Amino acid sequence: MSALALARSRAFASKAAQFKNLRFYTGPTIEYEHLTSGWTNVKDLEEFKRQDGKYSLQTFNKISPQGLATYPKELFDVEAYDDAKGRPAHALMLRSHKIQEEEVATSVRCIARCGAGTNNIPVARMTELGIPVFNTPGANANAVKELVLCGLFLGSRRVIDGINHMKDLGEQGVARERVEKDKAMFGGREIKGKTLAVIGLGHIGSATARDGASLGMKTVGYDPGLSVSSALSLPKTMTLVDSISSAVANADYISLNIPYIKGEGGTHGIIGEAVIRHFKPDAVILNFARGELVDSEAMKEFLDAGDGRYISDFPDDLCWDHKNAVIMPHLGASTEEAEDQAACMAAETIQRYLEDGTIRHSVNFPDTDLAVRQKDFVRVTVVNKNIPGMLSKITEVFAKHSVNIVQQVNHSKGDVAYNVIDLDPAGGDSIDLKDLQKEVTMLEGVLSSRILFSNPGVGYARNIDGEYHV
Numbered sequence: 001m002s003a004l005a006l007a008r009s010r011a012f013a014s015k016a017a018q019f020k021n022l023r024f025y026t027g028p029t030i031e032y033e034h035l036t037s038g039w040t041n042v043k044d045l046e047e048f049k050r051q052d053g054k055y056s057l058q059t060f061n062k063i064s065p066q067g068l069a070t071y072p073k074e075l076f077d078v079e080a081y082d083d084a085k086g087r088p089a090h091a092l093m094l095r096s097h098k099i100q101e102e103e104v105a106t107s108v109r110c111i112a113r114c115g116a117g118t119n120n121i122p123v124a125r126m127t128e129l130g131i132p133v134f135n136t137p138g139a140n141a142n143a144v145k146e147l148v149l150c151g152l153f154l155g156s157r158r159v160i161d162g163i164n165h166m167k168d169l170g171e172q173g174v175a176r177e178r179v180e181k182d183k184a185m186f187g188g189r190e191i192k193g194k195t196l197a198v199i200g201l202g203h204i205g206s207a208t209a210r211d212g213a214s215l216g217m218k219t220v221g222y223d224p225g226l227s228v229s230s231a232l233s234l235p236k237t238m239t240l241v242d243s244i245s246s247a248v249a250n251a252d253y254i255s256l257n258i259p260y261i262k263g264e265g266g267t268h269g270i271i272g273e274a275v276i277r278h279f280k281p282d283a284v285i286l287n288f289a290r291g292e293l294v295d296s297e298a299m300k301e302f303l304d305a306g307d308g309r310y311i312s313d314f315p316d317d318l319c320w321d322h323k324n325a326v327i328m329p330h331l332g333a334s335t336e337e338a339e340d341q342a343a344c345m346a347a348e349t350i351q352r353y354l355e356d357g358t359i360r361h362s363v364n365f366p367d368t369d370l371a372v373r374q375k376d377f378v379r380v381t382v383v384n385k386n387i388p389g390m391l392s393k394i395t396e397v398f399a400k401h402s403v404n405i406v407q408q409v410n411h412s413k414g415d416v417a418y419n420v421i422d423l424d425p426a427g428g429d430s431i432d433l434k435d436l437q438k439e440v441t442m443l444e445g446v447l448s449s450r451i452l453f454s455n456p457g458v459g460y461a462r463n464i465d466g467e468y469h470v
C-alpha cells in the first residue's frame, strides 16, 4: 500500500473508532429508527440488516484495488454490482459503465465516477432524485495528455503504417532489400513550429497546451468557461480566441478536450461541417475527449478530400478503417497511475460524503463542508429543490421539535440545494429523530434526508413523489 493510501486508511480507521464511541453515548434518549433505505418487503429488509453497521459500496467496471483498499474494512463492504445480486448499496463507483436508473436502488446515496466525463450517468435524473454524482477532476489528466502527445506524433509521422508495412515485408522475407526504397511512402513532418489549437482548456487541454508549447509549437486556445487555475497554467505565448472556428482556422493540429453534453446547447457533433470547413486540408484532429463530439460523416468527407488525419480514442462507425484515421480503444485513462489516483479520489469523496455529509467534486451538487461534527452532536443533511422558502420550512420543523441547532450550512447549485445541520441533543430530554426526519423529508420540495449518527448505513430517507421511503 502506498504512503498516501496508508495515511488515508489510518484516517478512516480513526473515524471507525469515532463511530464505535457512539455506542457509549450517554446523553438524553434519542429515538432513532433503524432506517432501511426503502427496502420495504421483509426479505429485502432482512438482507439489509445483515449489513447493519457498515456501508455497502458496489462497483461497476475495473476499479483500482488501491482505491478500494482505502475503504476501512470495519466500515465498508465493497463488492461488484454483479456479485451483489440485488443487495442494496449505499454508494456506487464506476468508470465508463453506462448506468441505468434501475441500477440505482432507493438505498443509494451517491455515485462516483472514477474519471472526468459523466455522460454515462443520467445526471439530471439523479439530481431530481437527490443523488449527488461525483467525478475526479484532474486525476487522469496526465495519462490522457500523454496519449494526446502520442496522437500528435502518430499524426505527424506515419509510424503505424510503417510498422504494418514492415510486418508485411517480414512475412514475405524481403524487409532488408525493400526497406530503404519503401520508406518514401511513409514520410512525415515535424511538430516544432506548427500551430496547435486546443479546444477546452481544463485539466487535459491546459496540460496539452503547455507540452505543445514546450515542443516548440504555437498554441491557440478556445474555452468560454476557462477557470482561473487553468488560465494561470497556460503557456504565456498562447493566443486565446472566442470561437472554435477561429481557433482551428490556421491550426496544423487540433486537440479536443471538452465534455460531451447531450441536448440543446450541448456538444453533440460540435465538430461538424460548419467547423470542419475551417480546417486546413492537412490538419490533424486529436479526439481524446468523446467520439460523439465529432460528426462522423463530415469527418469522413474531410479525410477523403485532403491529407488531414483523425486520431481518436473512440469508436467511429465511418472512419474506423480510413487510411488517414488512427482509432484507439478508449485508452486515455488506462494507466496504473491514473486508475489509482481516480479510484483513491473517488473513494475519499464517497467516504467524506457518507460519513460527514461533505460534498466535493460533485457535478450536480454544491461544494459543502460543515466544520467537524462534535462526538455527541447529531448531524442531519437535507436535499431539497432549489426553490424559494425551503430553508425556513426546514428550520421550522427543527424548531417545532425544540431541538437546538448548533451549526448549519445551506448551499445550492442549479436545481438543487443541500443543507447540513448539527443538533446538540444535550439541551432537551429527548429527540424524536424518527418523526423529525419524516416531517422534514415529507415537506414538499424536499428530496431526501440523512441522519449521521449511530451506525453507518442507517438514517437515510427519501421523498419519492410524495411517498416516504426509509
Ligand SMILES: NC(=O)c1ccc[n+]([C@@H]2O[C@H](COP(=O)([O-])OP(=O)(O)OC[C@H]3O[C@@H](n4cnc5c(N)ncnc54)[C@H](O)[C@@H]3O)[C@@H](O)[C@H]2O)c1
Residues within 6 Å of the ligand: 115, 116, 117, 118, 137, 138, 140, 141, 144, 199, 200, 201, 202, 203, 204, 205, 222, 223, 224, 225, 226, 227, 230, 257, 258, 259, 260, 267, 288, 289, 290, 313, 330, 331, 332, 333, 334
Ligand atoms: N480518453 C479518455 O480516456 C478520457 C479521459 C479523461 C477525460 N476524457 C474526456 O475529456 C474531457 C475533458 O476532461 P478534463 O479532465 O480536461 O475536464 P475539465 O472539466 O478539467 O475541462 C473541460 C474544459 O472544457 C471547457 N468546455 C466545456 N465546453 C466547451 C466548449 N463547448 N468549447 C470549449 N471549451 C469547453 C470547460 O470550460 C473546461 O475548462 C472529459 O469531459 C472527458 O469527456 C477522456
Ligand SMILES: O=C(O)[C@H](O)COP(=O)(O)O
Residues within 6 Å of the ligand: 095, 096, 097, 114, 115, 116, 117, 118, 140, 330, 332, 333, 334
Ligand atoms: O472521462 C474519463 O475519465 C475517461 O473517458 C476515462 O474513462 P475510463 O475510466 O472508462 O477509462
